[in-house]
Every structure is written in C-alpha cells, then in structure tokens.
Amino acid sequence: MSDDKDPYPSSYELVRQPDGRVMMRASQSPSEDKATDECPKAPLAQRISAFVTDWAFHLVGGAALGTALSPNFSKSAVSSHDWAHLGINPAAVVGCWLLLSFLDRVALQSVAHTTIGKALFGLTVRTPEDCRPPSFRRLLTAWFMSFYIVAVITVSTLLSGDDAPGLRNPDRHFLRATRRR
Numbered sequence: 724m725s726d727d728k729d730p731y732p733s734s735y736e737l738v739r740q741p742d743g744r745v746m747m748r749a750s751q752s753p754s755e756d757k758a759t760d761e762c763p764k765a766p767l768a769q770r771i772s773a774f775v776t777d778w779a780f781h782l783v784g785g786a787a788l789g790t791a792l793s794p795n796f797s798k799s800a801v802s803s804h805d806w807a808h809l810g811i812n813p814a815a816v817v818g819c820w821l822l823l824s825f826l827d828r829v830a831l832q833s834v835a836h837t838t839i840g841k842a843l844f845g846l847t848v849r850t851p852e853d854c855r856p857p858s859f860r861r862l863l864t865a866w867f868m869s870f871y872i873v874a875v876i877t878v879s880t881l882l883s884g885d886d887a888p889g890l891r892n893p894d895r896h897f898l899r900a901t902r903r904r
Contacts, residue, residue: 762854765900769844773900776840777827785820792819829866833859837903846900857898865898 739745764770790796795810827838836847836856850857857865 762849762851762899762901765844765846765902769846769902770900773838773840773844773846776843777838778840780839781820781824781827784823786816788823789813789816789819825866829859829862833857833862841900845903847903848898849901851899854899854901861898 790809790811793810793812793815795812797805797808797810799805800808800810832838832848835842836849838848841847848857849855850861
C-alpha cells in the first residue's frame with residue numbers, strides 16, 4: 724500500500740458528484756493541510772545547525788557570564804593559569820545558562836519569531852497546527868517541556884532500561900522550524 728493516508732480517518736465529509744450523487748469521503752482537517760502544504764519543515768541540516776548554534780550560544784555565553792558574575796572569581800588565577808583556584812560558582816553558570824536560554828528561546832522568539840541560531844540559518848518558528856508564529860505562552864510551555872522531557876526520559880531510561888517512555892504527539896510540545904519567506 725503506497726498511499727500515506729491514514730486508513731482510519733477521524734472525520735468524513737459529504738461531496739456532491741457531477742452527476743448529482745452525494746458521496747462520503749474521508750477528510751483531513753484544515754490544520755493538517757496547512758501544516759503539510761503551507762508550512763513545510765526546513766531541511767534537517769539547517770534545523771540541526773540552528774539547534775547546535777543556539778545550544779552553543781546558551782552554553783558558552785552562560786559559562787562566560789556565570790564565570791564573570793561569580794563572587795569569588797579570580798582574574799589573577801586566569802592570568803597565572805592557576806585553573807584550580809578560579810573561584811567559579813557553578814550555580815551562577817547554570818543560572819546564566821538558563822537565563823540566556825530563556826531570553827533567546829522565549830523572549831526574543833516571541834518578538835522576532837526566531838532565535839539567534841535560526842536567524843543565522845534563515846529559519847523562523849511556526850506552530851504545526853496553523854503555521855502561525857507561536858504566542859509567548861506557547862513558547863514558554865515549549866521551553867519548560869524541553870527541560871521536563873529531558874529529565875523524565877533520562878531518569879526513566881536509567882531506571883527502566885530499554886522501556887523508556889516517549890512522546891505520543893511531539894508536534895504538541897515542539898514547534899516547527901520553517902524557512903523564512
């Protein structure tokens with residue numbers, strides 16, 4: 724069977740044939756049509772490159788900012804290459820990483836509809852349901868879900884081995900990266 728349509732569609736519509744007969748046929752929801760036709764996913768290489776760029780920005784920027792804001796940070800230890808006595812506060816580094824992640828993935832994306840990494844690769848973010856820019860609330864939910872999912876999958880994989888849970892509907896929790904028009 725080479726047809727990619729769902730064999731058990733969730734809705735049907737009545738269609739009048741040219742000869743006057745009324746037929747019932749399976750229908751797709753308008754949101755599915757828009758998501759597949761008007762809002763195609765960007766190429767995988769671009770999405771991965773944008774993700775890695777964003778991730779590196781959050782990590783390196785958070786580490787640099789957290790290091791600079793650490794109360795016991797010693798500039799003399801850096802100049803003398805005394806790495807054991809830098810005085811870096813790990814909580815400040817993690818806090819700055821989270822702050823940069825929030826500012827890029829939620830605050831900037833709610834205004835510009837793109838993150839720094841997506842902008843460098845010509846991508847924008849859209850909701851998979853209606854191909855519109857996501858709201859601040861949707862971005863905030865996706866941001867929290869990304870941390871929650873990583874934590875749950877990591878812990879459940881460690882505890883249960885091969886039977887780790889996954890997401891039933893990833894489009895509900897993750898947004899779609901598309902090319903800029």
